[in-house]
Amino acid sequence: MDVLSELLDGVRARGALVRRTAIGRPWSLRFAAGAPLTLATMVRGRAWIVPADGEPVPVRTGDIAVIRGRAPYTVADDPATPPPRTVIDSADYCLRGGCAGETGEDGAGDVSGTGGGGADDSAVLLSGAYTGRGEISERLLHALPEVLVVPDAACHRELRDLVAEEAGGDRPGQRVMRDRLLDLLLLSTLRSWFDRSAAHAPPWYRALDDPAVGRALEVLHEEPARPWTVAALAAETGLSRAALARRFTARVGVPPMAYLASWRVDLAADLLRETDATVGSIARKVGYADTFALSTAFKRLRGVTPTGHRAKALTDDGG
Template identity: 55%
Template sequence: MDVLAELLDGTRARGGLFHQLLVSPPWSLRVQDGAPLALYTLLRGGGWITPAEGPPVRLDEGDVAVVCGPDPYVVADEPWPAGRTPQLVIHPDDTCTTPDGTPLCAELALGVRTWGQGTEGGARLVNGTYLLGGEVSGRLLAALPPVLVVRARACPCPVLPMVAEEVVRDAPGQQAVLDRLLDLMLISTLRAWFDRPGGQPPAWYRAQADPVVGPALRHLHADPARAWTVGALAAAVGVSRAALARRFTELVGEPPIAYLTGWRMDLAADLLREPGATVGAVARRVGYASAFALSTAFKRHRGVAPSAYRTGAPATAG
């Protein structure tokens, strides 16, 4: 499995939310749901996304925006100045209120996953939201700006017509359909973003195209529990130990075993949150001989013991 696919696997939608909003200017909503990742597109009209930090980003018809949480942001028909009160507020429990807390979900409901003012000539905004982010996706999220936009004129999103049709349907298996559409939107948008002219994709993405480092990364991600050494990895890709170490560090920014350790810690963090997981079982799945060995490495890398992390204690990246 390639690196992007592995990272996206930890961001796979499971019960993701889709909404359609029909509005006419002036319109504005503050999103403070704490979600790690959300996608927005305007099937009609235009708007702006104003993150908590950084300049507002224009969104035109057919563009797709990826917004990284959990910080709140404002989506509106115009750039939103700091301190100005929006019309609507979106909360973590997927409820919509006025800024003073008055519920509005029932008043704005227009049909299946559709809210707003019911205007025909206004903007038609669709968004999909990932509710939970596994730690495996942390390396991906760290590579993204608060808001990124892929322009329709440069790279039209191939799944938008299907999204427009499915978001208002209520058929058997609909949640599974919407989850997969959300994943497809994210994958196609990120690939277009990373591959755009003049783009600066993360080192691990660029390195996948290298004839030496690319295969090495795929080996590490395919079998992270294996007792890899630089020599074994070099033999697997058919180069000398010194050549692999030099090339890998140059392109990825860290030596092969340091990269593997970080990836194992990301995997362990995700596995520790699974129901019924034990530190010993997780240790074996990510290449450590015992719970003690994993605990030592995890605490050194994350700043908290695995047992404490599993119960929700805050961690600091090593």
């Protein structure tokens, strides 16, 4: 499995929260569902996403935006529109058995803007949120900016239209359909973004076009628990130890063993969040000799112990 496929492999929606909202201009909505990852697209009209930190990002009709992080953010017709009076939380989405507040067009949640515009000039926003435990790996979240946008021309339009269709009504099997379609739309969108955004993609992704460094990354991801050394890694690539260390550091931004330590801790973080396995068994699974070794690396790289990370993850996921 290639590195990007492995990164995307953990995407699994379980009871995805989906909402289609019609809004009259001027409008501004505050999203506070606490989801680690959300997709949003303008079915009609244009919008700006105003993240918790950073600059507003424009979204045109048909574009797909991916918003990372649990912090509340705003979607508005203009960054200068007054602060929102309406807050969208998890109760306002289409939940597992159907849609909450479906009074707008096509089963939409109908939210009036500050101007109360009519149907002819209303914008239509479609959003889908991942909220449950284990749906999105931390490895993927760490690879993404706070907000990314893939333009309409590069999006999978058929998938986007199917998600929009399934957002309304309450048909048999609809929960599963929403989950699978949202997964496919996210995967398609992220693959397009990685392909189009090499300058903004993580250094390890840009390094994949280097045969030697790409091979080194591949084997580290395939066998993270193997007792790697730079010499053993160099043997896999056909380079000398010194040559690989130089090329890897130049392309990825960190030395090979530092990258491996970060990858192991990322794997451990997901296992701590997604499973009930002991810290010791997780340590051995990702390549550390014991709990102490994993705890030392985890605290150094993340500033928290493995047990502290697990406790916070359970709180975030409502456990």
